[in-house]
Amino acid sequence: MLAVMASSFFWTGSLLGQDPLAHRKSNLTIVVQDGNGNAISDATIDLKMTKHAFQFGTQVHDRLFTIAESDFGSLNNNQKRGLIGDFSGTSIVPTWQDTLNYRAAISDNFNHIIPTNGMQWLPYQNNGPQHVDAAIHEAQANGMTVTGHAVVWQKTDWPTPNQFRPAANPDPQVFHDTLVAERLGPAGIVTRFSDAGAGPTVLDWDVLNEPLHVTHYSDVFVDAGIYPTEKHAWADYFIRADGLRPDANLAINDYNILSSGGDNAAMQYRDLVNDLLVLGAPIDQIKVQAHMDRTVSKAALTRRLDILAETGLPIAISEFDMRDDANQISPANQKQLFQDILEASFEHESVNGFSMWGFWDPAHWRGNGPLFDEDWIVKDEASAWFDLVRGEWMTGFEDQAIGVDGIWNGDAIDGTYDFTVNVNGQSQVFSGFALTDNSTFTLTVSAVPEPSCVVALSIVAIAAVGRRRRKPTRVGAIEVKR
Template identity: 30%
Template sequence: MPDLDPTSRRALLRRGLAGAACATTAGCAALQGRDDASPAEPSPGQTPSVTTTPGNAESRIQTHRTGDLALTVRRADGTPVTDATVSVTMREHAFRFGTGVEARYLVEESSPGDPYRERLAGLFNTGVVEHRNKWRPWENESERELAIRASEWLLERGLDLRGHAAIWQRFDQPVVPEDVVEKVRSDDDDRAAYVSRRTGDHVSEILGHYAGDVASWDVLNEQIHAHHLTDVIDPDASHLRAPEVVQWFERARQADPEASLYLNDYDVLAGEYPDYRDDYAELVRFLQERGAPIDGLGFQAHHDGYEEARSPDGILDTLDRFADLGVAITVTEYDTVGDGWTDERAADHLRTFLRTVFSHPAVEGFVMWGFWDGVHWAERAPLFREDWSAKPALDVYRSLVFEEWWTDETGTTDADGRYRTTAFLGKHDVTVETGGRSRSVRASVTDPVSTTELAVEGPAESP
């Protein structure tokens, strides 16, 4: 296994720490249509029920992840084409199914045709450079070059790019530049001003570099757990109400007006940590009160031990709570590591967890923190072992993402030249065949409420 730079390693997260889909509704809980028979949260010490599908998940998925597509086929003279065969085949999900990406392995240790590259491009539509877009690596020329090359590789293959992470204040990970760490630990009178300038300038620089290319950015990572920098800049403020965080988000918006700006943290969706959930909500409300341009929340989903698996209703309750704050949600850094996990348990958990989060209207994406043991921080990636043999979770992932939630429909036009179907939100190829000729067009179904109308001129008839 190659040497890896530290990433946001869930098994290490508690060590050494010093320190908008539902917004316009009456509340997400009312939207869900829960089955009261869904399992309750386990009591302490009880084995969680992670294999029970939440009630009405399928109906929620149909409501929030599909839309109606109506096709009208007419000849050049405007007359309808009847009994034409219409096929609708999905090309790409609108929902972001992503993975963390090890930049050095991608651009320097793999080559065209390598399983890492092939699986990455074939299984996901979103990529996250795991380590080298963090602050200290970014200021190292060779590390920055790796980050840029990996990002370009992803973009060239049509994957969306998430940025991770502009500011992360861990001192026991190599993510904060050494001069900033030294200044924080000093007694210098100018240390607050120095750290404020360096952090703000970095946010502007890295978001400005990727402006227009990155779909969403983790502007601030793990503020609940590590806040050395804000403690220096805003010594009289709680780390949950530090004014400097508002400035970071404002700098981020100025640097890239189009990217969705995120907080990202752990112990919120996985495991039973109600105090951390309360802290996260307080931080979000503070930023909103101050007018910070926060668009979304990242919920890290490292499950460090089988006991951190939660019931579907528990997951939905947490998603509801934060969606009601008017922000989008992305599940980030998903994996199952630590004691109690077997390959079979991990596969069952992925099935239930992914179905649950996909069914929630506020969730925009689901990101694994790597998919192959060979470059996974704990050698416990969800889908592939180091020898590239498949884990049971691979079949689960493929069967959901590319079969159950994949559009592949065929029918015929009626007397008015009309054909209607339901399609999962995303991009589709639509082919009309009649009289031995065919014509194909591209359709994007993006609205789960309104019908997507598509007019197609029928293929020219054979002479």
């Protein structure tokens, strides 16, 4: 592992061939000086990444993420099961400790969330934005970004409101106008969650979900002559969203692209995106769900990402998990697949995000969360996450010697960093420096102690931002075992 390294040794492509993570790294220069601007050379420095610049996210259950203990205690067992979706089939009733573990796991592992299912059309109609607002506020208060999922999901059943399902034989124009008003209009959801709206601002939206597989809305609209083709309808969804939210990242999202038996699905998805771009759809990003139900090699994963990258758009893995409810993938193969898809994604220059669709078995739609079992024990299949994402890819250096000019220089993976300057037996932490491009940070120690002195150091730091907690060895009160 390269998470913690001594002396001034750096791993570069010259040692093992070309560095596959070179595009994730920036040159970092740190200048250490005293209050008079004089270089401090008789010092060492520790560097520790606290947050990735790359987006590592997860789906969250809105209310489970934020419910107060008093409200939790007032729920009956069925209502408590409802907080986790009760997908696992085990009839597990979550405890309050489970909610604390759930939140700790999110804080410790992710910098991005996707609240569900409160932003979907039917539940949002029925329940309003209260729980979604709380989840977004909580995430943003802790430095996380948020995806709004999903604006248009053209299913014949949930989350389509009952009056617009096929059995209701909806009036096409009423159907279309209601969709626009509630999802894509000035009073709709994407506007509410903006600077001009009543809710917290969300800058990332899955505008169109699964158009390769569900087409109920556009089928009705095309049959009624509202649009000439389905692709015109889909392009219009993006055009309307962009008219309301030119500040937002607008994405298309679909499945069975990476998990397919061949490359044809990736080609079909690429061609669809290109066709929509020709029709004027302002698509900003391609998202790939990655619900994996078979083993796929790293080479095949990379090849399919290459195919999507031919569009020129950035890509995100949006809903990763692995299926084992019918023994499709063995635990050993899940472990290898998790490592392969993480590496393929992080090494690919067009990929800028990786999110899993939940992480804890009881709150996972397939009962197979990628990280934790029912008792919050880290799964063996999850080792790549902790070895790579939370380990090797979180750059750390210890006891780095400062040059005679007061300068330390090296390459580091982009992210937010804490620096600890050690001078004559005294240490001072400088927190929250965001490295996303070649950068120089100046750390000013206001008082430099003599070797025999014990003096508290104060600092003046440039470009300080919020600080995240380091990953503990426990999730809540449960020891993490690996």
